[in-house]
Amino acid sequence: MALVRKFGKHDLFITMTCNPNWPEIIHELRLGEEANDRLDLISKVFNMKLNALLKDLLHNGVLGTAVADIHVVEWQKRGLPHDHILIILRSQDKSRDSNDYDRIVCAELPDKSTHPELYNIVTFRMLHGPCGAIHPSCPCMVNGACSKGYPKTFQPQTEDSTGSYPTYQQRDDSKTFTHPT
Numbered sequence: 484m485a486l487v488r489k490f491g492k493h494d495l496f497i498t499m500t501c502n503p504n505w506p507e508i509i510h511e512l513r514l515g516e517e518a519n520d521r522l523d524l525i526s527k528v529f530n531m532k533l534n535a536l537l538k539d540l541l542h543n544g545v546l547g548t549a550v551a552d553i554h555v556v557e558w559q560k561r562g563l564p565h566d567h568i569l570i571i572l573r574s575q576d577k578s579r580d581s582n583d584y585d586r587i588v589c590a591e592l593p594d595k596s597t598h599p600e601l602y603n604i605v606t607f608r609m610l611h612g613p614c615g616a617i618h619p620s621c622p623c624m625v626n627g628a629c630s631k632g633y634p635k636t637f638q639p640q641t642e643d644s645t646g647s648y649p650t651y652q653q654r655d656d657s658k659t660f661t662h663p664t
């Protein structure tokens with residue numbers, strides 16, 4: 484709150500989550516071990532990658548020059564570590580219109596043929612659900628409907644929602660993904 488009072492509201496809210504399938508973890512497991520057996524290994528690899536991300540964001544300014552930042556690593560129960568990062572950018576680097584938002588955020592499926600690795604990461608790690616009638620026990624389900632509003636309607640272009648998150652572009656571009664059940 485002290486940072487917001489001095490520098491204004493944050494511009495970027497980024498979450499990084501540990502992936503137990505990172506090669507740096509998998510390659511160091513001994514016979515019969517799973518990633519959850521090696522919290523020492525998970526901590527080291529996560530910290531290494533987090534520092535690389537923070538260096539890109541805060542030192543190299545890949546999304547703009549930060550005037551203030553704060554981040555916190557959390558472990559939820561037996562879950563994997565993840566880091567919440569809040570960044571306040573200098574005035575000239577703040578996103579002000581849909582072109583600015585589209586430059587740093589994409590809420591559409593990557594092209595499977597030109598970016599196969601990115602497509603696999605996004606479809607495996609970054610999609611909501613499956614929820615709705617086919618998965619009524621999903622934690623997001625409240626009174627028979629998804630409390631997060633999925634599936635979202637198509638959005639021809641990014642729109643700024645003053646005081647809240649923008650509504651990101653999600654064009655009806657015929658790209659689809661079916662979750663393996």
Ligand SMILES: [Zn+2]
Pocket residue numbers: 611612613614615621623624629630631632633
């Ligand atoms: Zn849902």
